[in-house]
Amino acid sequence: MPEKNTYPVQLLQPDGRRVWDRVHTPLIADVDADRLRAMYSDMVVARRIDTEATALQRQGQLGLWPPLLGQEAAQIGSAHALHADDYVFCSYREAGVAHCRGVPPEDLTRLWRGVAHSCWDADAVKMTNPAIVVGAQGLHATGYAYAAHLEGAEIATIAYFGDGATSQGDIAEALGFAASWSAPVVFFCQNNQWAISAPVRVQSATPIARRALGYGIPGVQVDGNDVLAVLAVTRQALQHARAGAGPSFIEAITYRMGPHTTADDPTRYRTDAELELWRGRDPIDRLRRLLERERLWDSAFEHDVDERAAAVAARLRAATLTMPDPQPTELFDHVYATPHRLIAEESREYAAYLEGAGR
């Protein structure tokens, strides 16, 4: 990892033209037509998952949803850099990464519908469930990475979090531990410019990637709406980790085009002009322009991607609508791994109460 380049790395301009970069272009030399199309397809699917889940929330089928609209390149580009046995620690906004990890659509909404506190089987896809407490996962990723390192496993761990999270002690402490242990962890900050209503300048007076430098961790800024650049810098950071060279920090500069969550009203704190500016940098349009320029685009492909996205959305909707409510007895399941007198007693008493009350 280069120590000092905190300029945003860019390999793809908004008009779809490639940028040649001595350090980063070679990192994506193997990216062929199939891979470009696969990334495009995943970005469209991620957006469709988001649109569908947002609609489900508006229809009262989900309690809440945190939209990823606008962050597709940051999520899909970084996810495509991961190996199957790398481990992902995420926040609550990484449905696009989850899709790339192989999380089936029917597992994406369980938590948001309020039927469980988790969504998918974490170890099956090597990705944790949404972390609601901001920043906590940075430390978990560091510990996991170090444990894997002690075992001699050649895997890397990646932690996703937002710009706001960098203000939390947990992220600062994670950087300190990772540097101290030279842990194979990649800190991936999606700087989407806002932490609910707080613009990034409330969190940091310096480019966020620079903060890592103070810990002795190389930090790089990347154009987060450029899927190729994100892929390149994430590959580089993961290689660095797997090679035993320690942690690194990526700041993907992107934009959350929707509300913070479906409970939020962004018109209270940001302008239409700002939104328009970023609409012009739409990550999906950008990759589409590249595909068109390089004659990798045709209507058959477009149709194929649309069908794929529609199928995922339909599966997501059907699964959400038919998700059964948990039984009241499940309240007491899994509080402890071993039998526990108090829980056993409460569970018995409540079952008797329900029975007596004729429910």
Add this chain to the structure above:
Amino acid sequence: MKTTFAGAINHGLRRALEDDPKVVLMGEDIGRLGGVFRVTDTLQKDFGNHRVIDTPLAESGIVGTAFGMALRGLRPVCEIQFDGFVYPAFDQIVSQVAKIHFRTRGKVIAPITIRIPFGGGIGSVEHHSESPEAYFAHTAGLRVVSPSNPGDAYLMIRQDIALDDPVIFFEPKRRYWDKSEVDFERLDRDGGLALDQARVCASGADATIVAYGGTVATALTAADIAASEGHSLEVIDLRSLSPIDFDTIEASVRKTGRLVIVHEAPVFAGLGAEIAARITERCFYQLESPVLRVGGFDIPYPPAKLERHHLPDPDRILAAVDRTLAA
């Protein structure tokens, strides 16, 4: 004036900012956005961003810097966005803020108010519905209060900010949109009930129900149903969770002989246990039956689809009332 619970706190904060230039508000998203529950709506516009401060996203930072400000004479009012996010600030609250007066043998005060929307009933995701009051009530040096209605919300936030001790101010979030008539002028003039006093909000003869925060309204509903079935319940709104006004509870229990305590926090080692023990000491010979508790189960706050089972509802309260009346 008819006002919501959130509106009443907003008005109280506004008056505090007007009356005392030392008062500052700080927290995540409290400025432009007016807080995620809009409790601080318009205050930054009217008082400026040096008095209504949008902080970085860090709870330990919020309380720790508030502590520093207090050392310099300010009276910070911190907002923690949700109950489940107070834990990063726990160390600052219990090790620093709570202890400074004792540690300095009275030389230093920390007049900090920490506002926390708490409790469930709004169908939220995890970490957004917790009742952490017992952790704070267990810490010497802190006062802990929880209003249950708009009038008290206004009165108590004002008393609280004026107090020289640190106060944890729990706002029952499912009551934010409850409306009632509040006579702000009269409260300002008369001072109202003292911050550490409980209130008898329904009088009755057969049993006493003690509740606080979000469960007071539930207890009152239970009392209404009980009345239609021929039982008269006395309902006490605790208001202050540390210290607790045991005198008011004792007087009631001496009259009714029966006590049921209701809270949505897990029952084990919760405030109900403390109340039951003290009242048993004070009223052993007046009690006609064992003190009962109705509360949350001893589990992590469950997913939204199960919270109606976890939260005490009128039926569960009445089942306990039946048990105590039968004994």
